[in-house]
Amino acid sequence: MEIVHGYFSPNGETKKIAQLFYNELGGRFFDLTLPQSRVDYRKVKADLYILSLPVYSQNIPKPLKSFLIHIKAPQVFINLTYGGFSYGNVLRKIKKRLLVSKIVGYTVTPVKHSFIDQHIDIDISLYDSVLKKLKTRDYHEVRIPFRFHNIFTPLFEKARVRSNFKLIVDKDLCDHCNLCINECPSGSITHSIKILDSCISCNHCVQVCPRHAITSKKSKFLDYYLKKKQKTSVVVR
Numbered sequence: 001m002e003i004v005h006g007y008f009s010p011n012g013e014t015k016k017i018a019q020l021f022y023n024e025l026g027g028r029f030f031d032l033t034l035p036q037s038r039v040d041y042r043k044v045k046a047d048l049y050i051l052s053l054p055v056y057s058q059n060i061p062k063p064l065k066s067f068l069i070h071i072k073a074p075q076v077f078i079n080l081t082y083g084g085f086s087y088g089n090v091l092r093k094i095k096k097r098l099l100v101s102k103i104v105g106y107t108v109t110p111v112k113h114s115f116i117d118q119h120i121d122i123d124i125s126l127y128d129s130v131l132k133k134l135k136t137r138d139y140h141e142v143r144i145p146f147r148f149h150n151i152f153t154p155l156f157e158k159a160r161v162r163s164n165f166k167l168i169v170d171k172d173l174c175d176h177c178n179l180c181i182n183e184c185p186s187g188s189i190t191h192s193i194k195i196l197d198s199c200i201s202c203n204h205c206v207q208v209c210p211r212h213a214i215t216s217k218k219s220k221f222l223d224y225y226l227k228k229k230q231k232t233s234v235v236v237r
């Protein structure tokens with residue numbers, strides 16, 4: 001049986017879970033974070049696809065939305081990560097985009113939020129039961145329950161993120177090492193370090209710049225929101 005693992009992980013938390021599943025189950029391991037990889041790995045065939053991705057604004061991260069319809073595996077297992085606030089109905093949204101696949105299980109794990117300076121340990125023993133099922137192929141299609149969520153969240157998603165989170169470039173500090181350009185998951189940074197409208201506000205460029213030439217500014221509202229208590233429980237199905 002051909003198992004393929006594909007993950008999108010601008011800041012590395014989702015990758016930790018994807019890596020764990022790969023180490024336990026074997027197969028082929030694909031990083032879907034960079035734009036070119038989502039073109040290169042579009043036609044990959046698998047019997048079971050282990051898809052690992054984060055929640056962005058209670059939604060699927062934009063660069064992955066168009067990728068999902070290309071997954072041709074008959075069976076998909078999802079590892080969803082989120083910042084411990086809300087993951088809305090993302091699992092249902094993923095299911096809608098997987099045209100031919102059955103979802104045979106999922107995990108939802110709160111991880112370090114890309115906007116917060118924090119460390120969260122993931123208790124990997126919580127995945128033992130699903131890993132056992134996947135190893136012994138003892139799985140069937142699962143139902144994705146509807147979750148109550150804020151119906152206004154999908155409206156003006158981009159504008160809302162932009163008004164709450166801004167990137168600031170100090171060109172005098174930049175020494176054109178190109179790290180931010182090469183590692184941007186949406187290919188949104190030009191050679192003159194201009195941030196394009198396609199930016200997904202993942203904050204990776206801020207993390208990666210060795211000279212702190214890119215910084216971010218959060219609105220008061222976002223600062224307040226990020227102080228809310230984060231959930232810690234992992235969902236395994």
Ligand SMILES: Cc1cc2nc3c(=O)[nH]c(=O)nc-3n(C[C@H](O)[C@H](O)[C@H](O)COP(=O)(O)O)c2cc1C
Pocket residue numbers: 008009010011012013014015053054055056057058059081082083084085086087111112113114115161200201202203
């Ligand atoms: C633009 C953006 C939007 C986010 N929206 C949410 C959200 O709606 N709810 C939540 O709990 N976490 C949210 N997060 C936190 C991410 O889900 C979390 O940081 C992510 O799982 C980290 O994945 P990575 O380290 O693999 O990139 C958001 C993060 C970013 C960058």
